[in-house]
Amino acid sequence: MPLGQFQSHHENRPGVIAGFLPRDSKLLGKWLDHISQKSISAYGDQIEQGYSFLEPSVQALAFLLNEDDHLHGLVSEMIEQGWQVHQEEEPKVAYGIKSINDMLCALNYIIKHAPIFDPDLPHSAFPMSGLFVYMMWTPAGNFVFKNKLFNDALRNILDAWCEFLDSPASLSVVVTSKDGWLSEASWKANSLDQFVTKEQIEKDPVHWGYTSFNDFFHRQIIAICRPIDGPDNDRVITSANDGTVYRIARNVKLDDDFETKAQNYSLEQMLDGSPLTTRFVGGDVVQTFLSGNDYHRWRAPIAGKVVEARVVNGYMFSELYSEGFDPSAGTKSQGYEAMVNTRALIFIESESPAIGCVCIMPIGITEISSISIQVKVGDRVEKGQELGWFSYGGSSMALVFQPKAIKQFTIVNPLSDNNSNNGPFVRVGAQIAISTI
Template sequence: MTVKDLDQRYLSMFGRAAGYLPQDRETVDAWHRELRRKADEDPDATFVPSVRRLADLLQRDERLRNRVQVTIDEARRLNPEGVGSIHQMLYSLNHITGIAPEYHKDPKKRNFFPMSTLFCYMMAVKSGWDLFRDRPFNDALRDILKAWCAFLDSEESTYVLHKGDDGWLGESAAKDFKLDEFEVDWDHPHGGFTSYNAFFHREIKPECRPLSPDPDAVVSANDGSVANVYWDVKREDDILLIKDQRYSLDLMLDGYPDIGHFEGGNVLQSFLSGANYHRWHAPVSGRVEYARVVPALMFSELYSKEVDLSSGTLSQGYQANVNTRAIVVIESSSPEIGRVCVVPVGITEISSVTLEVREGDVVERGQEIGYFSYGGSSMCLVFERDRVEITVPYGKQGQVTDNGAPIFVNAEVARRTA
């Protein structure tokens, strides 16, 4: 892989496009060098329980240990200064569980996704494709992400919520993340937030996201931008295609008993950046017929021998089928619209997809139904066949983009056809 190819691969990563990773690899490489140095200086480091469990798993599972080492070795050929041993990887993971993302005014130096930074090169190689789909390894990473999420839920994580130049409440961050649109208590030292995650999934001012007054409108469940629209979605399809990213209802809806309702329907997928509002709302009024969270993959991406813009961020179609996600089916109170399925998808760092509704609940269009805690995210709306017309601009079917038309929660994205 040439340096040009590697740079292109990095530019296509979800975290980079979403604003969570540095704009170029220099900051990533410097971060790797520093953690390698610290790990080598502390060979007997004590790990938190979740990292200790991964260390124990690798010690007793020779197959997995070899797979991790092969991936590290292959990644080192891309970046000789990167993580070079299992101890260095474990040390880095342990370090991450006790830090909150720090704001930086310079986009070239922003490193808000430390785990994606750690795995940047491991995710870029063929052996990494296999490793991050390995269930025991993935489950161990989920355990570590939960530990990190617990820290980000704690008051201890508020140390980054201040008004200094590198604080999330400072003048630069307030401008970058449009904090004037959100509920912030500026008289409080931490903006009124009890944790970093409370800041991340902060509430928006209602007047900034008015509900579409058109009763025939299906409204967006989230803020973001259009990533993909796919028509005539099938129960089974090839989800590993890069140029034409498809959806398999059997995979994406993972056991929903009435999948046939959505066969032949269409999917509207959107991309959330780090600056977006990370709570999601009901696109239609109706009854919650089905609601559950599916724990699944987190760092798996499409792989191609050729470096292509369709990897990384543009793996979102694939990730909607295999990643941790929620499934919420709402039976619309409008028979013409039918059922609408809301699928919030966690990507990379995110391990917490929180539902605020249960089966049998009656919801109103625009009502909050859940939120993402810290990390990357995407959203799919799945519609029944010939029930709605997508009214937001979109590109060619199956070609995923991270710079599509902007959408806003509670604003129209589709309308009934009848």
């Protein structure tokens, strides 16, 4: 694809619209070279002497690759193929990751730092996506990011980063300076007027009451900014999250081929073999994606009783190879990711037989893929009640309805082109459908 055509195509990617990627594709390579130079400068001399300086989770990955010759070869091949993808897309921009040691240094650097707010280098906010974006769409990467040993090691690294971002040490970027998340530019970009009160700032002018980076990321919103539609009308189904509509699918099958460009929903895989799965055959799925500045907590779309609630550990950086190179690091593959990624399954049984059971499925995409559920089986929840939140990272949300539960969707289904960004924005608590009587 010619560079100009690639750039035009890139600007319409969901990840660009969502804020996970810079609008200018050339900034991807610039950012990656930037993070590589920082990490090699910090650790380049040390890694030649061994891995003892690495954080325990990164050290475990290093040992895994040293002990598994086949996986070592695949990862080396993935890095080489990532360089080739980069050369095709951005031949005039330096490429930072040339070896496994480079990758280990970058991982070690990333998980010891909280992302800064940098409007000139937007990808600095999503460093793991930046690190792997070229590697994800390669023949070798197609295997590596599905490899259980590699995926488990990578999850441990992301968990370690999440632990750091939960700590007070991560507050260094939650400040009002130019590269801080409380800066004037961030206030506008992240609509902080919907989250932060005057009293909050006056009480703590430095960090505005936030205790960590993750505390800022899954910040609570001012209630009046997200009213609940039809709170006393059981027929009104509401959105579980802030997001942009990715797809509405009807008459979903129990088992379907989800590894094609159509990215069909396959309930058996999507619901991870739940005993409730058969109740949804022939039903409907609504999937939305959250931008980096959206409200990252999710709420019940109906009232009812929680009958199942759990987290399914899955992939984080696997994307559908047949979709082609995706500078948005996976947002083109959201249908596929609903079947294979780390996700939560929260089933709520309505008291209305017409609605039956609804599954709320928050889906992690790249970065930490950390999902926290705050309700448990047996809890009674009201429509609009908080169910949990995403910690730092990309995310998507699917709602699964039983057949004939939905009389009419009141949101627009995007065009069939999965690369389009023409879906409407919906706020959490807003009406998205009317149930059958």
